[in-house]
Amino acid sequence: MTITDFLSRLEVVKDRGDGRYSARCPAHQDQDPSLSVRDGEKGVLLHCWAGCDLSAIANKLGIEIKDLFHNSQPDPRQRREAIQRRAKERAAQRAVDKAKGRNTDLLKHAEYLVQSARGMTIDTWTSAQLDKRLNCLADAYAVLWGEHHEQH
Numbered sequence: 031m032t033i034t035d036f037l038s039r040l041e042v043v044k045d046r047g048d049g050r051y052s053a054r055c056p057a058h059q060d061q062d063p064s065l066s067v068r069d070g071e072k073g074v075l076l077h078c079w080a081g082c083d084l085s086a087i088a089n090k091l092g093i094e095i096k097d098l099f100h101n102s103q104p105d106p107r108q109r110r111e112a113i114q115r116r117a118k119e120r121a122a123q124r125a126v127d128k129a130k131g132r133n134t135d136l137l138k139h140a141e142y143l144v145q146s147a148r149g150m151t152i153d154t155w156t157s158a159q160l161d162k163r164l165n166c167l168a169d170a171y172a173v174l175w176g177e178h179h180e181q182h
């Protein structure tokens with residue numbers, strides 16, 4: 031395939047000049063684009079600075095290593111499957127991020143409750159307030175407990 035065709039499969043592509051590009055590596059959680067791409071004489075040259083295998087990168091893009099040569103065309107079915115697989119992975123990652131965000135909110139809320147409860151007597155709280163606040167603290171406690179156990 032051509033370098034243009036190859037780059038169209040990547041994200042966060044930057045032209046570094048001289049036939050060199052950088053992009054997000056599809057084979058690992060790449061925050062700071064670490065995939066180097068070069069237009070070689072016979073094909074597209076790749077290097078992931080995080081150490082991903084060439085075959086892992088090709089696999090994620092739905093191509094084979096031989097497709098990186100300028101004179102070969104990838105199988106469209108493989109490409110479609112790879113796109114679907116990546117869409118699924120992204121949706122799963124978004125769900126994880128969302129759950130993390132919710133837990134952070136919960137902890138902030140619990141921290142606020144503990145601080146505002148200082149110097150306050152619980153018997154001035156209505157039972158509805160008490161119920162709500164204890165539930166919040168219980169949820170936060172469950173989150174902290176869960177995190178503590180994940181670390182071990």
Ligand SMILES: [Zn+2]
Binds near residue numbers: 056057060078082
């Ligand atoms: Zn990588």
